[in-house]
Amino acid sequence: MARSERRRIQQVTARLAEGDAGTGGADLLDALEAAADAAAGRAERQRDLAKRLAAALDVLAVGVVVCDEHGEEVYRNDPAVLGQAGARDALAEQAITGLLDAARRGERAERALELFSPVRRNLALSAYPIRAGSVPLGGVVVIEDVSERRRIDTVRRDFVANVSHELKTPVGALSLLAETLDGEEDTETISMLAGRVGAEVERLGRIINDLLDLSRIESEERPPSDLVAVHNVVAEAVEPLRAVAAAKGIQLEIDEVPTSLVVNGDAEDLVSAVSNLVDNAVKYSPTGSPVAVRVTADPSTVSIEVVDRGIGIPARDRERIFERFYRVDRARSRLTGGTGLGLSIVRHVAVNHGGEVTVSSEEGAGSTFVLRLPLAAADARDDAHDGQHEGVDARG
Ligand code: ADP
Numbered sequence: 001m002a003r004s005e006r007r008r009i010q011q012v013t014a015r016l017a018e019g020d021a022g023t024g025g026a027d028l029l030d031a032l033e034a035a036a037d038a039a040a041g042r043a044e045r046q047r048d049l050a051k052r053l054a055a056a057l058d059v060l061a062v063g064v065v066v067c068d069e070h071g072e073e074v075y076r077n078d079p080a081v082l083g084q085a086g087a088r089d090a091l092a093e094q095a096i097t098g099l100l101d102a103a104r105r106g107e108r109a110e111r112a113l114e115l116f117s118p119v120r121r122n123l124a125l126s127a128y129p130i131r132a133g134s135v136p137l138g139g140v141v142v143i144e145d146v147s148e149r150r151r152i153d154t155v156r157r158d159f160v161a162n163v164s165h166e167l168k169t170p171v172g173a174l175s176l177l178a179e180t181l182d183g184e185e186d187t188e189t190i191s192m193l194a195g196r197v198g199a200e201v202e203r204l205g206r207i208i209n210d211l212l213d214l215s216r217i218e219s220e221e222r223p224p225s226d227l228v229a230v231h232n233v234v235a236e237a238v239e240p241l242r243a244v245a246a247a248k249g250i251q252l253e254i255d256e257v258p259t260s261l262v263v264n265g266d267a268e269d270l271v272s273a274v275s276n277l278v279d280n281a282v283k284y285s286p287t288g289s290p291v292a293v294r295v296t297a298d299p300s301t302v303s304i305e306v307v308d309r310g311i312g313i314p315a316r317d318r319e320r321i322f323e324r325f326y327r328v329d330r331a332r333s334r335l336t337g338g339t340g341l342g343l344s345i346v347r348h349v350a351v352n353h354g355g356e357v358t359v360s361s362e363e364g365a366g367s368t369f370v371l372r373l374p375l376a377a378a379d380a381r382d383d384a385h386d387g388q389h390e391g392v393d394a395r396g
Contacts, residue, residue: 005035063143067100069136080143084118091115092123096141099127103139122147162325166207166339170200203337210341214324217269217348225264227376230302231257233267234293237274245282245291252278253292261295261302262376265353270373273349273357276342277306277369283336284367285310301355301372309366318359322347346371 012028054077057064063080067073080096083089095111102109109127114120124144130137174197181193234257245252263270274293281291285308294305313321317328325340327333333340343357346369350357354374361367 002035002038005031005038009035061145063141065096065100065141065143066130066138067104067140068138069104071101071104071138073100074138080141082115082123082143089115089117095125096143099125099141100139103127103129103141104136105129106136120147121145122150159324163211166325167204169334170204170207173200174204206337207339207341210339210345213272214341214345214348217272217345217352220266220269220352222352224266226267227262228265228267228270229259230261230263230295230304230373231259233270233274234295234304236267236271238278238293241275241278241282244279248282248285249288250282250285251290252282253290255293255295257295258297261297263302263353263373264376265373266349269349269352273346273371274304274306276346277304277357277371280342280369281306281308281310281367283338284308297375300375302375304371304373305368306371307366307368312363312365312367313359313361314363318361321359322357 009028009031012031016025016028054075057077058079060077060079063082064075064077065073065080066075081088082092092113092115095113099109099111106129107127108129111125113123113125115123122145124146125141126144127139127141129139177193177197177200181190181197184190184193234254238252238254242252278291278293285291289309292305292307294307296303296305313328317326320326321328322343324344326343327338327340332338346357350371350373355372357369357371359367359369
């Protein structure tokens with residue numbers, strides 16, 4: 001009861017006690033009715049607040065279970081209902097009960113839990129005592145799904161381990177070469193060793209550049225939506241590789257790409273993607289074998305196909321070649337100067353541009369990689385086409 005209501009009732013009862021019958025009886029009734037109304041109003045507001053709090057707790061991503069000071073469960077939000085339809089997970093229930101008991105006894109406690117049904121999940125449960133001042137009110141258990149955090153931690157750990165391993169190889173080779181060079185007097189040997197130092201340094205540089213590219217591309221939520229002409233992308237990707245291809249006697253057959261084909265995106269990333277595909281086609285083809293770049297389009301999509309008649313990719317590796325550092329043949333990739341990062345760069349660029357990259361291949365017969373990208377909206381394409389010399393990817 002509020003203080004003002006209590007004071008009013010006290011005043012009326014005091015008057016009645018002093019024998020001031022007068023209107024005292026009616027006043028007392030009024031005062032009691034007012035107090036009852038106020039109490040009902042307060043109870044309703046409390047109920048509303050409780051409903052709102054319960055609804056708010058249901059939308060949280062964490063589970064919340066509350067018990068009273070006797071350990072009796074008094075509240076549980078939706079995310080704290082663990083298990084499959086109807087049947088609560090026994091392991092989780094056991095953990096929650098134990099933690100609530102600890103919390104109501106005034107202890108802080110934590111537990112990690114791995115559930116396998118309906119899907120595999122890692123949960124972190126924390127228990128806290130709850131009090132009003134020094135009066136114990138029970139305990140609360142908070143349940144957090146940490147599966148994604150765990151997965152990211154594992155990916156990060158693997159990545160760091162892979163990078164360290166990749167860098168260790170050329171650094172180890174450099175260290176050996178330096179030792180061998182030390183005290184070497186034969187000029188021919190010195191020149192040969194210096195050449196190998198140069199090659200290892202180049203290799204280190206390539207790994208670092210690819211890592212920087214990958215990290216930049218991965219961190220882009222959306223690439224800049226410049227209008228980029230596909231013919232420029234193909235030309236820029238292929239030109240620097242002509243010399244490497246020619247040195248292997250490989251002829252690059254490049255389709256004439258209509259200038260009207262325009263996509264939204266980042267020109268540099270797109271050139272890097274196509275260049276990685278053509279570079280691979282050349283790297284994994286024998287001397288004299290042809291490599292073709294074909295470009296086709298339907299009203300909404302452009303497909304850039306890179307076709308080789310090289311060594312091909314075994315079926316079991318086809319899904320994995322887009323993973324960072326995955327190589328079918330580690331030794332071969334090393335010999336050809338591969339970093340194992342090229343295709344993960346291609347996949348990221350494709351996904352960032354709302355497209356995809358796919359592969360079909362036959363071992364010993366060759367591979368075809370297809371980079372599919374959504375075309376820019378038709379009106380944007382027309383504008384781009386009209387203004388090609390000023391606007392569209394002026395770098396090409
Ligand atoms: P790398 O730098 O080793 O070439 P990528 O990520 O570009 O790395 O490619 C991953 C692996 O996929 C390569 O090591 C190679 O085994 C395989 N691969 C990629 N492109 C081709 C291709 N055109 N023909 C055959 N194998 C390929």
